[in-house]
Amino acid sequence: MNKISIKRRILNVIFYVLSAIALLLLVTPLVSIFSAVLIEGVKALSWDMFTKLPQPPGSKGGGIANAIQGTLILVSLSSAISIPIGFLAGIFMSEYSENGLSSFLKSITEILSGIPSIIAGLFVFSVVVLPMGTFSALAGALALSVLSIPLIARATESALASVPRDIREAALALGIPRWKAIIWIVVRAASGGIIAGIMLSIARVAGETAPLLFTAFGSQYFAKSLLEPVTALPLVIYVYGSSPWEEWVRLAWGASLLLVITVTMISVIVKERYGK
Amino acid sequence: MSLGERLFRALTEASSYIILFLVIAIGYSLLLDSLPVFTKFGIWFLFSSEWDPVRQIFGALPAVIGTLETSVLALVMATPVAVGAALFVHEISPAPIMRLFSPIIDALASIPSVIYGLWGLFFLMPLLKEWVMRPLNEALGFIPLFSGSPQGPSILLASVILAIMILPTIASLTLEALKMVPRELVEGALALGATRWEAVRITILPHASESIKASMMLALARALGETMAVTMVIGNTYKLPVSLLEPGVTITSIIANSYTEATSELHISALLALGFILLLISVVVNVISRRLLGRVGHE
Amino acid sequence: MKEKIRLEHVDAGFGEKQVLYDINLIIPERKVTVIMGPSGSGKTTLLRLLNRMHEEVRGAWIRGKVFLDGLDIYSLRDPTPVRRRVGMIFQRPNPFPKMSIYENVAIGLKLYGVKDEEFIRQKVREALEAAALWEEVKDELDKPGTALSGGQQQRLCIARALAVEPDVLLMDEPTSALDPISTSKIELLIRSLSKKYTIVLVTHNVQQAARVSDYAGFIHKGRIIEFSLTAEMLTKPKNELTERFISRRALG
Numbered sequence: 001m002n003k004i005s006i007k008r009r010i011l012n013v014i015f016y017v018l019s020a021i022a023l024l025l026l027v028t029p030l031v032s033i034f035s036a037v038l039i040e041g042v043k044a045l046s047w048d049m050f051t052k053l054p055q056p057p058g059s060k061g062g063g064i065a066n067a068i069q070g071t072l073i074l075v076s077l078s079s080a081i082s083i084p085i086g087f088l089a090g091i092f093m094s095e096y097s098e099n100g101l102s103s104f105l106k107s108i109t110e111i112l113s114g115i116p117s118i119i120a121g122l123f124v125f126s127v128v129v130l131p132m133g134t135f136s137a138l139a140g141a142l143a144l145s146v147l148s149i150p151l152i153a154r155a156t157e158s159a160l161a162s163v164p165r166d167i168r169e170a171a172l173a174l175g176i177p178r179w180k181a182i183i184w185i186v187v188r189a190a191s192g193g194i195i196a197g198i199m200l201s202i203a204r205v206a207g208e209t210a211p212l213l214f215t216a217f218g219s220q221y222f223a224k225s226l227l228e229p230v231t232a233l234p235l236v237i238y239v240y241g242s243s244p245w246e247e248w249v250r251l252a253w254g255a256s257l258l259l260v261i262t263v264t265m266i267s268v269i270v271k272e273r274y275g276k
Numbered sequence: 277m278s279l280g281e282r283l284f285r286a287l288t289e290a291s292s293y294i295i296l297f298l299v300i301a302i303g304y305s306l307l308l309d310s311l312p313v314f315t316k317f318g319i320w321f322l323f324s325s326e327w328d329p330v331r332q333i334f335g336a337l338p339a340v341i342g343t344l345e346t347s348v349l350a351l352v353m354a355t356p357v358a359v360g361a362a363l364f365v366h367e368i369s370p371a372p373i374m375r376l377f378s379p380i381i382d383a384l385a386s387i388p389s390v391i392y393g394l395w396g397l398f399f400l401m402p403l404l405k406e407w408v409m410r411p412l413n414e415a416l417g418f419i420p421l422f423s424g425s426p427q428g429p430s431i432l433l434a435s436v437i438l439a440i441m442i443l444p445t446i447a448s449l450t451l452e453a454l455k456m457v458p459r460e461l462v463e464g465a466l467a468l469g470a471t472r473w474e475a476v477r478i479t480i481l482p483h484a485s486e487s488i489k490a491s492m493m494l495a496l497a498r499a500l501g502e503t504m505a506v507t508m509v510i511g512n513t514y515k516l517p518v519s520l521l522e523p524g525v526t527i528t529s530i531i532a533n534s535y536t537e538a539t540s541e542l543h544i545s546a547l548l549a550l551g552f553i554l555l556l557i558s559v560v561v562n563v564i565s566r567r568l569l570g571r572v573g574h575e
Numbered sequence: 576m577k578e579k580i581r582l583e584h585v586d587a588g589f590g591e592k593q594v595l596y597d598i599n600l601i602i603p604e605r606k607v608t609v610i611m612g613p614s615g616s617g618k619t620t621l622l623r624l625l626n627r628m629h630e631e632v633r634g635a636w637i638r639g640k641v642f643l644d645g646l647d648i649y650s651l652r653d654p655t656p657v658r659r660r661v662g663m664i665f666q667r668p669n670p671f672p673k674m675s676i677y678e679n680v681a682i683g684l685k686l687y688g689v690k691d692e693e694f695i696r697q698k699v700r701e702a703l704e705a706a707a708l709w710e711e712v713k714d715e716l717d718k719p720g721t722a723l724s725g726g727q728q729q730r731l732c733i734a735r736a737l738a739v740e741p742d743v744l745l746m747d748e749p750t751s752a753l754d755p756i757s758t759s760k761i762e763l764l765i766r767s768l769s770k771k772y773t774i775v776l777v778t779h780n781v782q783q784a785a786r787v788s789d790y791a792g793f794i795h796k797g798r799i800i801e802f803s804l805t806a807e808m809l810t811k812p813k814n815e816l817t818e819r820f821i822s823r824r825a826l827g
């Protein structure tokens with residue numbers, strides 16, 4: 001192939017080199033972030049981290065037990081709110097609504113899932129926190145639900161849509177009422193995709209910070225009621241991470257490690273089991 | 277219809293209307309809450325650049341400009357990297373790397389944004405300051421864009437973090453688009469004696485360009501609404517941006533930063549009004565990107 | 576011959592489009608009745624009228640009367656009782672995904688509200704035996720239904736339909752997706768089931784009709800052209816259209 005001129009060959013080499021550099025630029029931050037979280041996080045690990053409350057700025061020791069508790073509360077509460085709603089909404093869009101209505105609802109779902117997460121926080125601040133006069137775990141969970149409802153609805157809808165029509169017909173032809181056929185046969189056929197969608201949405205909201213600022217707010221103590229402010233791992237990372245105290249920054253890295261492990265574990269499980 | 281049937285159907289229907297209700301309620305409540313600030317300052321809220329909670333004066337311009345500037349800058353930096361990486365993986369690299377690519381993309385996309393912020397603060401900032409910001413400032417400091425004295429927190433740093441965060445969005449959609457280009461086209465071009473680059477330029481890029489544009493819009497929407505990472509590294513100085521190397525502010529960062537101190541009604545209203553502006557911008561960008569995506573056959 | 580199903584002046588279609596015209600037909604009890612006809616002639620549509628699955632398609636409509644044991648099935652508001660009495664087997668085997676062989680057969684009874692596990696187990700076994708599948712699967716009832724071979728899956732679908740004790744079975748080209756060996760197993764099964772069930776079979780395979788059916792109807796462009804004993808229709812068809820269809824198919 002000596003017909004290829006020098007210039008064309010050089011251009012080709014430049015393409016190879018630049019695109020390889022691009023890949024490198026894409027991978028480097030990932031490697032750097034994961035190793036930073038791993039190294040700094042492991043340094044922060046201690047028994048106290050899991051069992052103690054944070055200490056006042058400047059003093060040594062302390063932990064983020066309250067943030068772990070808070071994240072568990074927020075994620076469970078928002079799951080309890082958003083899983084049923086998102087799941088049922090997905091069923092309506094896929095199984096009951098006429099084509100026009102269904103695509104309208106689907107695009108509304110897209111819009112809701114596209115709003116910035118801090119907006120969800122502002123909204124709940126305005127309609128829940130201000131009227132109630134207090135930041136609370138409930139408000140935080142509601143804000144997270146605003147984010148996860150459309151995710152779960154969309155995942156449910158598309159998992160159901162991929163169940164062949166034949167399966168529904170076979171169920172109905174057995175004389176099974178439609179709602180029972182949907183719940184026990186169609187949903188079951190789509191269960192992999194639905195569960196994967198739900199787990200991924202949990203992983204996503206577990207790492208959300210912005211919607212919690214104006215709702216859950218944060219706290220130095222364990223939560224005793226859903227109507228009190230609580231803290232959460234991502235809040236700890238934000239507040240402690242941007243604080244000038246070394247001990248707090250250390251805890252922020254510890255919290256990051258916990259969060260990254262949780263999120264990564266969920267997505268690995270989802271991948272392994274449901275191939276998503 | 278049996279009772280069970282009616283009940284179940286009604287439940288699912290009500291649930292999906294909750295989604296519609298949320299969309300309307302979010303828009304409506306933010307609009308309502310913005311009214312005090314709009315009645316007080318009128319349209320000038322959008323064009324004034326002063327933000328003084330003590331004197332109760334609020335203007336949105338620096339935040340709006342900062343949001344647009346960081347997001348667009350991020351897009352400019354991320355697109356070539358993401359597209360280049362996707363091209364390398366799809367056209368050049370051996371298959372094993374290609375299989376590794378989507379887990380990498382997924383991992384990048386699944387890192388919580390607050391962790392990007394933490395990493396940006398402690399790892400990227402010193403690097404960028406030493407190796408990019410200082411040299412830029414020394415060499416090109418006479419240009420306003422690179423003037424000032426770089427301390428670290430800056431518009432540039434925020435944009436770089438944002439760029440990293442939107443890489444997966446662009447890369448994954450681009451890769452999908454590349455996979456949809458008929459293989460015969462590329463092989464045909466190669467058989468005619470085109471170099472790999474020429475084959476890419478002539479056959480692949482034209483085919484994928486619509487998808488790439490759509491993915492850029494989607495990425496832009498993500499960048500506009502991104503809060504934590506930006507808030508942690510931008511420095512939060514409420515002024516119109518001049519130099520990339522100095523601290524700035526975005527809509528999300530001023531909101532996030534004020535969450536402990538906003539108590540007066542007007543201050544809260546100003547923050548919610550900023551939220552409303554952000555909502556409008558991001559819904560518009562999102563809808564456009566969905567349109568584009570729909571046109572190229574995703575979903 | 577005793578009548579099981581009777582259609583009187585039935586028109587049916589989808590939206591603007593009429594597919595069936597003035598169908599008058601009597602399906603005899605405990606016999607295999609085959610419906611033959613060219614592609615698009617309305618065989619599937621006709622079949623789906625008999626268990627009220629037709630109305631599951633948006634825009635579908637029907638005029639006229641369909642009697643099952645003398646009862647006009649379209650006078651009922653709820654189609655499910657009709658569907659319980661009239662089982663259906665589809666063109667492609669469609670066992671329920673994510674369910675074991677056992678669950679596939681048991682699900683109908685369970686969702687009717689039957690609680691007695693022992694009774695269900697008994698019915699599952701009987702259905703699998705009747706579908707000539709029991710011997711092959713009795714040791715692996717927990718395996719997913721979708722893990723079976725195509726022919727076994729189709730017999731599983733037959734067992735699933737039998738378990739809820741219908742008296743009519745509708746089969747829409749049940750062997751068109753199967754290999755010859757599986758096909759002949761199903762054909763044998765159809766013969767043996769006809770002792771107990773009224774079977775309506777759609778096929779456009781003339782040889783199959785000859786092998787398994789007692790009666791045959793020929794449908795062309797939405798009209799029943801001819802209905803008689805299968806042997807009669809295949810040997811001396813009365814209508815020219817029927818004759819052409821049969822000779823063309825018989826040749827290959």
Ligand SMILES: Nc1ncnc2c1ncn2[C@@H]1O[C@H](COP(=O)(O)OP(=O)(O)OP(=O)(O)O)[C@@H](O)[C@H]1O
Nearest residue numbers: 589592594612613614615616617618619620621632
């Ligand atoms: N859901 C539907 N909507 C609109 N028209 C339909 C629908 N189903 C079938 N038809 C039309 O009705 C006519 C009869 O279809 P039907 O499926 O009953 O034919 P068939 O005899 O079963 O054909 P085949 O041998 O191909 O299965 C065809 O013209 C078809 O296009």
Ligand SMILES: [Mg+2]
Nearest residue numbers: 618619620747
């Ligand atoms: Mg048919």
